Amino acid sequence: MKFGILVTEGPYQHQASDTAYQFTKAALEKGHEIFRVFFYNDGVNNGTRLMVPPQDDRNLQKNWTELAEEHQLDLVVCVAAAQRRGVLDASEAKRAGKDADNIAPGFRISGLGQLVEAGIIADRLMVFGD
Amino acid sequence: MKFGILVTEGPYQHQASDTAYQFTKAALEKGHEIFRVFFYNDGVNNGTRLMVPPQDDRNLQKNWTELAEEHQLDLVVCVAAAQRRGVLDASEAKRAGKDADNIAPGFRISGLGQLVEAGIIADRLMVFGD
Amino acid sequence: MSTLHTVSNSPFENNAFKSCLDHVTAGDTILLIEDSVVGARKAGSFGKEIGKALANCRVCALAPDLSARGIAADTVLDGIELVDYGGFVDLAAEHERTQAWL
Amino acid sequence: MSTLHTVSNSPFENNAFKSCLDHVTAGDTILLIEDSVVGARKAGSFGKEIGKALANCRVCALAPDLSARGIAADTVLDGIELVDYGGFVDLAAEHERTQAWL
Amino acid sequence: MSDIEAPDAEGGVVKKFMFVNRKSPHGTVYAVESLEVVLISAAFDQDVSLAFLDDGVFQIVKQQDTSGLGIKNFSPAYRALGDFEITKLYVEQEALDERGLTADDLMEIMYEDEDDDYEEKPSVRVVGRGELSKLMSEQDVLLSF
Amino acid sequence: MSDIEAPDAEGGVVKKFMFVNRKSPHGTVYAVESLEVVLISAAFDQDVSLAFLDDGVFQIVKQQDTSGLGIKNFSPAYRALGDFEITKLYVEQEALDERGLTADDLMEIMYEDEDDDYEEKPSVRVVGRGELSKLMSEQDVLLSF
Numbered sequence: 105m106k107f108g109i110l111v112t113e114g115p116y117q118h119q120a121s122d123t124a125y126q127f128t129k130a131a132l133e134k135g136h137e138i139f140r141v142f143f144y145n146d147g148v149n150n151g152t153r154l155m156v157p158p159q160d161d162r163n164l165q166k167n168w169t170e171l172a173e174e175h176q177l178d179l180v181v182c183v184a185a186a187q188r189r190g191v192l193d194a195s196e197a198k199r200a201g202k203d204a205d206n207i208a209p210g211f212r213i214s215g216l217g218q219l220v221e222a223g224i225i226a227d228r229l230m231v232f233g234d
Numbered sequence: 235m236k237f238g239i240l241v242t243e244g245p246y247q248h249q250a251s252d253t254a255y256q257f258t259k260a261a262l263e264k265g266h267e268i269f270r271v272f273f274y275n276d277g278v279n280n281g282t283r284l285m286v287p288p289q290d291d292r293n294l295q296k297n298w299t300e301l302a303e304e305h306q307l308d309l310v311v312c313v314a315a316a317q318r319r320g321v322l323d324a325s326e327a328k329r330a331g332k333d334a335d336n337i338a339p340g341f342r343i344s345g346l347g348q349l350v351e352a353g354i355i356a357d358r359l360m361v362f363g364d
Numbered sequence: 365m366s367t368l369h370t371v372s373n374s375p376f377e378n379n380a381f382k383s384c385l386d387h388v389t390a391g392d393t394i395l396l397i398e399d400s401v402v403g404a405r406k407a408g409s410f411g412k413e414i415g416k417a418l419a420n421c422r423v424c425a426l427a428p429d430l431s432a433r434g435i436a437a438d439t440v441l442d443g444i445e446l447v448d449y450g451g452f453v454d455l456a457a458e459h460e461r462t463q464a465w466l
Numbered sequence: 467m468s469t470l471h472t473v474s475n476s477p478f479e480n481n482a483f484k485s486c487l488d489h490v491t492a493g494d495t496i497l498l499i500e501d502s503v504v505g506a507r508k509a510g511s512f513g514k515e516i517g518k519a520l521a522n523c524r525v526c527a528l529a530p531d532l533s534a535r536g537i538a539a540d541t542v543l544d545g546i547e548l549v550d551y552g553g554f555v556d557l558a559a560e561h562e563r564t565q566a567w568l
Numbered sequence: 569m570s571d572i573e574a575p576d577a578e579g580g581v582v583k584k585f586m587f588v589n590r591k592s593p594h595g596t597v598y599a600v601e602s603l604e605v606v607l608i609s610a611a612f613d614q615d616v617s618l619a620f621l622d623d624g625v626f627q628i629v630k631q632q633d634t635s636g637l638g639i640k641n642f643s644p645a646y647r648a649l650g651d652f653e654i655t656k657l658y659v660e661q662e663a664l665d666e667r668g669l670t671a672d673d674l675m676e677i678m679y680e681d682e683d684d685d686y687e688e689k690p691s692v693r694v695v696g697r698g699e700l701s702k703l704m705s706e707q708d709v710l711l712s713f
Numbered sequence: 714m715s716d717i718e719a720p721d722a723e724g725g726v727v728k729k730f731m732f733v734n735r736k737s738p739h740g741t742v743y744a745v746e747s748l749e750v751v752l753i754s755a756a757f758d759q760d761v762s763l764a765f766l767d768d769g770v771f772q773i774v775k776q777q778d779t780s781g782l783g784i785k786n787f788s789p790a791y792r793a794l795g796d797f798e799i800t801k802l803y804v805e806q807e808a809l810d811e812r813g814l815t816a817d818d819l820m821e822i823m824y825e826d827e828d829d830d831y832e833e834k835p836s837v838r839v840v841g842r843g844e845l846s847k848l849m850s851e852q853d854v855l856l857s858f
Contacts, residue, residue, distance in 0.1 A: 105559050112568070112713060114244065116318050116742045117276045119500045120474070122782060130551035136559070145601055145713065146247045149279065154320035156330045161785040185601060188246050190284035190336065200286045204334040206320065216608040223709040224581055224612065228558050231566035231712055234474065235457050242466070242858060246597045249398045250372070252637060260449035266457070275746055275858065291640040315746060346753040353854040354726055354757065358456050361464035361857055364372065367850055374592050374623050376666065379479050383735065383767055387846040399595030402626055407668025428636025432594045434629035434673070448636070463733070463855040469705055476737050476768050478811065485590065485622055489701040501740030504771055509813025530781025534739045536774035536818070550781070565588070565710040
């Protein structure tokens with residue numbers, strides 16, 4: 105079965121990203137396909153490579169990046185929500201005249217159409233938020 | 235009267251940062267002193283210079299930076315909360331081996347002791363959160 | 365020794381307002397800000413709770429938050445005072461401490 | 467045509483669980499995750515509400531979320547089924563749609 | 569957002585999408601960022617509807633004025649939904665009642681019915697809880713923010 | 714965090730600080746990040762107390778095991794509060810009752826009373842709502858997360 109995953113909260117403040125990660129991992133272990141993980145609202149903050157959590161706690165960005173590498177997941181960060189909150193890739197940074205970017209490996213920035221598409225193509229769309 | 239301000243939510247997702255900003259501005263207009271604005275929990279995300287909101291909406295980072303410039307406000311971002319969420323200044327970025335930083339002008343990164351100190355020194359500590 | 369209590373979440377969604385009412389001391393003031401102002405409507409089901417609070421407390425609401433949610437001043441429960449951000453600052457200064465119910 | 471409903475907020479703090487119960491259709495399943503699991507305790511005041519839901523729905527709770535909050539399996543209301551993340555995936559696959567009550 | 573220009577990539581699949589709005593506007597971003605998805609979804613030719621229940625009914629009350637907050641007022645955009653052929657806005661009667669609101673407190677949101685000589689018709693439909701629950705149970709995709 | 718090394722900068726002022734905990738742990742970060750402030754406040758020689766009410770009482774229940782979530786379990790840190798001379802943890806009776814909890818469900822959190830020959834005493838004090846309200850009304854600074 106094809107799952108789409110929507111994450112609407114940032115790392116640490118709410119458990120939503122943790123739950124979405126555990127669900128995604130369990131779905132892959134059961135042989136399901138993850139069509140896309142879409143990060144919206146504060147969820148975009150999961151995709152910054154500047155995260156430096158304490159060494160004895162989980163690193164949510166690394167968790168997602170590694171899971172994506174292992175299973176060729178499509179991790180998409182909403183461009184409008186990300187700009188509002190300060191998550192940029194190199195080309196967005198350049199366009200906005202910013203001197204740095206912070207997107208993490210394995211994440212790509214795209215439009216909200218990618219979320220609607222996930223709703224259309226996936227058999228089930230799972231929403232993780234607050 | 236001396237006010238201390240604590241902001242515990244990030245920009246846009248919750249109104250807390252907007253309300254704290256309006257309160258701070260009104261307090262200054264009434265001749266009060268703002269001892270410090272402390273950003274904790276997701277509040278640290280107010281201090282990223284990479285924010286690019288739509289042109290017809292407010293830019294919360296710019297609002298805070300400009301108010302700080304005008305009134306010599308002390309805007310402090312909690313180091314532990316900021317590291318966890320990916321808000322770094324140049325020296326933190328270097329220490330963590332990161333290739334970029336994102337702290338905005340007018341904000342400085344420091345420890346939680348700065349919040350306790352604000353509680354001790356300010357006549358009133360105002361908490362804005364969710 | 366009075367306290368200014370701030371409530372920001374809607375009483376229809378969240379128990380913060382109720383918990384605030386349960387812990388308020390006579391002579392305190394409750395200020396409704398952000399989404400909590402939706403509880404201030406005269407015709408709403410939360411009016412009775414606020415009515416009880418008004419017996420021993422002052423209850424205020426932030427006018428710009430009411431306007432943002434389309435709540436006209438004349439539809440607000442009698443006894444609730446409207447303040448702007450300057451009035452919020454005055455309330456904070458007049459009371460000895462502020463307690464935020466988050 | 468059944469639905470898997472997920473609830474993540476505590477029923478003591480937030481009305482999402484109540485709103486879910488108000489909109490559930492017979493044959494649906496409610497899965498309690500994250501902070502909502504604190505409502506699953508047998509001895510808690512929310513038990514009666516869940517009891518009513520159990521009359522026409524299946525109610526499950528995510529076991530790792532219960533453990534994290536110190537809630538032992540034998541203190542959970544009778545009739546609530548415990549699942550792990552794999553069980554959550556199975557529930558999502560078995561039902562035709564999922565509705566998150568945020 | 570190049571994907572908007574190629575909404576046919578899904579090969580003519582039409583699913584029932586419902587956007588479930590349960591939160592007050594302005595205090596959180598969910599209302600406006602939900603509306604942004606609704607507007608994008610219009611380009612994909614899906615069967616889109618919106619549900620307003622609990623505090624979500626405040627998202628479409630009349631005369632919202634956010635100028636005092638310094639926050640952009642996005643509420644006029646609901647009135648433009650008809651232009652995007654999004655014409656089904658279900659509002660729960662019980663949610664209105666609990667908040668002391670009536671249908672008259674809601675914005676006039678209209679659409680032109682192209683199957684009925686472009687007559688102007690109201691997009692807002694006040695429904696009972698039972699009917700809304702039934703509508704929810706008939707969707708393919710439920711998006712909650 | 715150089716400020717911790719110079720807590721005397723405030724010239725011997727001692728204020729009453731109360732940390733008000735109303736939320737369940739692990740579902741949000743507030744419980745653990747509140748505890749981090751509590752621990753730092755110990756270095757400033759203030760009169761610090763903690764209140765647990767509403768779902769906050771779940772922060773100090775026994776046998777929390779977060780291993781299934783992949784989240785660090787911070788709850789053992791409450792037991793170390795005594796070492797930081799933070800010895801007043803007020804728990805509201807009504808909050809326990811509503812959740813079907815009793816004092817026996819809470820962690821044993823102890824401190825050594827240096828004024829009483831270092832006798833071990835419980836830090837947790839279950840109080841009624843009226844008493845907790847009174848304690849709140851006597852604070853200089855109330856920190857809620």
